[in-house]
Amino acid sequence: MDRFVTRDTPLSNIDLDDLPWDPAKRKNILSYHPNQRDEVRRKYLSRGPCQPRGHNFKKTAIGGVLRRFNPKWFDKYGDWLEYSVEKDKAFCLCCYLFRDQAQNQGGSDCFVSTGFCGWNKGLDQHVGSDVNSFHNNAKRKCEYLMRQGQSIKHSLHKQSNVVKNDYRIRLNASIDVSRHLLHQGLPFRGHDESDESVNRGNFLELLKYTAGQNESVRKVVLNNAPKNNQMTSPPIQKDIVHCFSEEVTKSIIEEMDNDVFGLLVDESADVSDKEQMAVVFRFVDKYGLVKERFVGIIHVKETSSISLKYAIDSLFAKYGLSLKQVRGQGYDGASNMKGEFNGLRSLILKESSSAYYVHCFAHQLQLVVMAVGKKHFEVGEFFDMISFLMNVVGASCKRKDLIRENYRKIVEEGISNGEIKTGTGLNQEISLQRPGNTRWGSHYKTLLRLVELFSFVVKVLEYIQDEGTDSTKRQQAYGILKYFHTFDFVFYLHLMLFVLGLTDSLSKALQRKDQDILNAISLVESTKSQLQKLRDDGWGTFMAEVSSFCEKNDIGFVIVEEEFVDSRRPRKKTGITTLHHYKVDCFYNVLDMQLQEFNDRFDEVNSELLVCMSSLSPIDSFRQFDKSLLMRLAEFYPDDFSPMERKSLDLQLEIYLDNVKRDERFVDLKSLGDLARVMVETRKHLSHPLVYRLLKLSLIVPVATATVERCFSAMTFVKTTLRNRIGDVFLSDCLVCFIEKQVLNTITNESVIKRFQDMSERRVHL
Incomplete structure (x- = not known):
């Protein structure tokens, strides 16, 4: 009945970027409105046929012989042959786009709707020997559609070489401006882009500046260009960015060379509260170098494993990839990702049994050090007080300036006395850094800064306590000061500095893109060894550091021989000495918890796969x-x-x-x-x-998802609170170019121009 779906089909808005990639999932071309079909056809032709070249094609018994799709057919029939991973069948792109009302001509209907799976017959029968066969006619129509220079519009308005040359200069200028903005991650548009505006946005302002530096460009751009062909409109900007993104991704896929790869995935909300899923591929290039390449973000309406799997399937179909090529999975350990039964991990394992999962090592390390450390009551109290400190001191610009000013005076005095050396990069302005659970290593930096700025922080707290206008902040400052002058604070400050200091190098090493899992395991074992050494032999060195800090900052030191008094139950006899409490119940206990958690969380160390x-x-x-x-x-x-x-x-x-x-x-x-x-x-x-x-x-096999985390950091840079209406496709295109700027630099203007021309009907055909 689909042959009658023509004039009565309503004209509707079509998201061309959301057209299905898998040929088995597409709706009939005749179901689109007649005025929209050419637009849809051109989009599919510019994409090219869906060809998952690295897929492990399923074998089927035909006539008592196991047969399968021959991947060499992609080379022989590369301009029209498509393969559906979901249906395990072949399709013809040309016949789908120009399907006639007549059915079953040379197997055309089979290659359009039901799919072809007669692997013992070959594909020559579909092509046909007659030049006017259904397939050959459809193929010619595809060529005519993409040959813009022969369209009626171009035939009526023959364009001179001068017009084409001016158009090329204008297009190249827009491409150069877009390249620079993408490289820096800068916004394109401005709030007011009218001619009278003093700031028309980065794209127009940079194009104006470029024109001012080059006479040949100035003559053909902006106001000197035809009003209907200035190549500066938002749709043109988005088309150029999309071309750059597609060329960058194409280079990455070519770099993978249809080989196996690892998959790193994570999801996070952007500033407009849209859940975005970032996808990174890990592979070994032709030079033997391990690469982790970002290939895009996908907006997912929900973060269930089924939704994530569907988004990944769409992405793989888009680039002609197959889940059969996946040999490793890396996630952050969330249940919807790593679940053994219904998680994304298990869904991918069903299609690729060798896609072995590894929980992100860097994320595990953060859980080991921080989450486990806070299970100890006094350590948890210590970090609670650090959070209070950041809220009291870090919530005011004036208080931050007081710390900086006091620090600057001390540095200037030290320089004038010759106690502090000067040079490039030395004596930089510093302040307290707020720690974050998702910023691996940030707690260590916060504690280091606190030790360095301790006397200045105390002065600011005293100022807030005595002269603050907010009674709540005054009370909080009093409580923090009272805690800061206790031995407990100094003890746990240095204990966590020792622990975090030992694990900081491991955290940084795990976040390297080229880190291999065996070296990562070796580093984990070395860190465990250092923690064990600190537990066995580090008490003396540790207490010397604590004593030195107490003496320097006039903080009372405990008498270790006296009976320990528990501040939570001061009237109850403990029966232990102060030395026993701090050495056994605190020092040994915290380190034992860390060592035990290392053994439990890094269970990959003992897996048979890694032993091999x-x-x-x-x-x-x-x-x-x-x-x-x-x-x-x-x-x-x-x-x-x-x-x-x-x-x-x-x-x-x-x-x-x-x-x-x-x-x-x-x-x-x-x-x-x-x-x-x-x-x-x-x-x-x-x-x-x-x-x-x-x-x-x-x-x-992946080690950490640090590359994915960096992608989310870049996302907050590209999509800000002032640019929170940026579209999902445009956001992904900008991020691909911004993050993979090394690949972006290799993309030529000519390749962008060719893709840009093929995207849709242009006023000038080059």
């Missing part, structure tokens, strides 16, 4: 090499190693070990990342391809 991966480690001349464990590791990836390849790997491993041990270039390697890089540099990845494949699979 450790055999690839190049440390100490491949001392941990174990052939049996590496053969077991290959079994964890059945889609990557066939039974015959596993037999070949068994023989290749011995040759590989002997080869790298004899090569001086493999001496003193410290990580799997170094090993992969050197293997590519020495071209041994070609001599030992199966070993290198194992190595890449190990490197793809």
Whole structure:
């Protein structure tokens, strides 16, 4: 009945960016209004056919023989052949876009609606030998539609070379301005863009400045351009940004080279309270370097695992990727993400059994240090007082200025006395930094600043207590001052400084993009060792620091031989000395809790998968090499190693070990990342391809979601409270270009112009 859906179809608003990517999910082209069909067709043609080249195509028994879709067909029929991952069937893009009312012409209906799965027949029958076959006619119509220079409008208004040259200069100027604004993450539009405005927005102002520096540009832009073709309107700006974003993402996908990769996902609300899901791919490039690339954010109406999975499916279909290529998952540990039964992790594992999940190491470390530390009553009280301090001192600009001014005077006195050295980057203005649970490492910086600014903070609190106008703030300042002059405050301040100081280096190392999981595990073990050493031998050094701080700031030191009095129950006898309380109940107890939590949370350390991966480690001349464990590791990836390849790997491993041990270039390697890089540099990845494949699979397993967190930080920079109406697609395009600016710099204007011209009908055809 769809052949009759023509003139009566209502004209409606179509979100061209929301058109389905999977051919099996598209609605009939005839269901669109006749005046909108060309717009839809052009959008699909500019996108190109859906071709998940790295997909593991399902085998089906046909005539007693297992057959499947041949990925080489993508190269042979690349301009029209599509594949639906959901239906496991092939479709024709051209026939879908120009479907005739007649049915079943050369298999056209099969390739349009139901899908083709006769893998034993091939696709030549659909193309047909006749130049006027249904498919060939549809293909010609696609070519005519995209050939703008032959449209009726262009035929009636033949454009001279002068017009085209002016248009190219104007378009290049707009592209250059857009590139600069994207690189800096700056807004495009202004509040008032009229000619009389003194600030018309960054795009127009920068274009005006560019024109003033170049005479050839000035003659053809802004007021010197045709009023209907100035190339400065908001839709044109968004089209240019979208072209940049698509080219950047295309470069990233090409960099992945249809190989396997890891998936890092997280969600967060933006300033307009829209839930955004950020997606990052982790892969090994052709040079053996581990890369983590941001590919976009997706607005999700709800954060259920089903919704997140649907958004990821759409993104993968858009770029011709398949979940079968995923070999690692990295999330922050939320239940909707890591749930073993209904979480996103389990939904992806159903489609790719080798997509092993790792809870973000950096997030786990934050939970270990802060959440566990606060379980100790006195440590929790200490951090509560730090929060009160930030609210009292950090809530007023005047109070912050008092701290800065007092600090500046001390620095100036030290410089004049020769006690403080001067130089580039030294003696910078500092203030208290508010800690945040999602800003890994921020608590350590806050405590360091508090120690450095302690005397100035006390002076400000005394000022608030004596001269503050707000009685509540005066009472809070009194309470904080009273606590700050107790031994408990000094003790827990330095205890947490010791603990956070030991874990700070680990936190920074875990957040590196190229960090591999084996090195991360090694760093975790080293940190545990240092914590154990602090517990066993660090009491004397620790108490010396506490004593020095008390003496410097005139804070009373406890008498360790006396009986300890619990401030919560002062009349009740404790039966223990003060030394026992602080050393055993506090110092040992807090460190034991930390060590226990390290063992419980970082359970990946003991997993069989990582034990097998450790055999690839190049440390100490491949001392941990174990052939049996590496053969077991290959079994964890059945889609990557066939039974015959596993037999070949068994023989290749011995040759590989002997080869790298004899090569001086493999001496003193410290990580799997170094090993992969050197293997590519020495071209041994070609001599030992199966070993290198194992190595890449190990490197793809994610360590932390720090890259995703940085994307959310960039999102707050691009979408601010003053720019909170920015659209979801435009926001994603801006973020891709801003975050991956290194890739953005490689995108040429010509590639942007070509994509821009293909997006829709333009007034001038180049």
